[in-house]
Amino acid sequence: MNPIHDHNRRAWDERARRGQRFARPAIDADFDNPMKTMDGPGWLGDVTGQRVLCLGAGGGRHGPLLASLGARVTVVDISPAMLELDREAADARSLQVETVEASIDDLSALPEAAFEAVIQPVSTCYVPDIRLAYREIARVTKPGAIYSSRHKQPASLQSGLAPSPAGFIIGEPYYSNGPLPPPQQAGPHREQGTMEFLHKWGDLLGGLCQAGFVLEDVLEPRFGDPAAQPGTFEYRGHYLAPYIQLKARRTDSPAPTAAEIWTPEK
Secondary structure, three states, rough: HHEEEEEEEEHHHHHHHHHHOOOOOOHHHHHOHHHHHHOOOOOOOOOOOOOOEEEOOOOOOHHHHOOOOOEEEEEOOOHHHHHHHHHHHHHHHHOOEEEOOOOOOOOOOOOOOOEHHHHHOOHHHHHHOOOHHHHHHHHHEEEEEEEEEEEEOOOHHHHHHOOOOEEEEEOOOOOOOOOOOOOOOOOOOOOOOOOOEEEEEEEHHHHHHHHHHHEEEEEEEOOOOOOOOOOHHHHOOOOOOOOOEEEEEEEEOOOHHHHHOOOOOO
């Protein structure tokens, strides 16, 4: 038993039962233009006939939307309640979606080199070791596969929602190995009830490259509004970008370790 997995499974089951943020299935309007709804940059391209992994993506959105475009979809999520939303949404539209209950850092239920694309909404913050998750993703993807992912930026997890008179305060250490304490203020920057971890930039980017991916594009989705009221997610987003979005491509093999890189003798 893994206490972190168990905690987050229960938390997301509860969020699904309550229909909270990220636990609401796609609506009819989303199916009018599925790619615009969940792949704004167009990184995945034509997914017709491709095996696509929706990772940490239960909730009835990504999987059914991609299946409606002809993709062969597998949705992995730690929460059975979130996966049930996918099955319900798919059944309502006579779509085929496979669901697998698993954590993103343990994909042993999936075969090697099976997927041609991976799309992952924000979910790496729920595991302590993002490098392990990256290695698992590399194992189940084919060379050339596209990996589109979104992550919480470290500074966003270090800061609270409301500013002090002097501005936003970094209240959590950057070099921390354990889970973050519960947020002092509820808001979209944190999912109440979940156990979250801050991942350093060296792990977010370097770990991805070391697992066998090359970065092809980086975006910072804009959620800020300078006219928003202080204390809101939109106000804070004008000062602190909450997310980073990465497009990476699977190479033929993992990058060499430091010991394998030739360097001139001193």
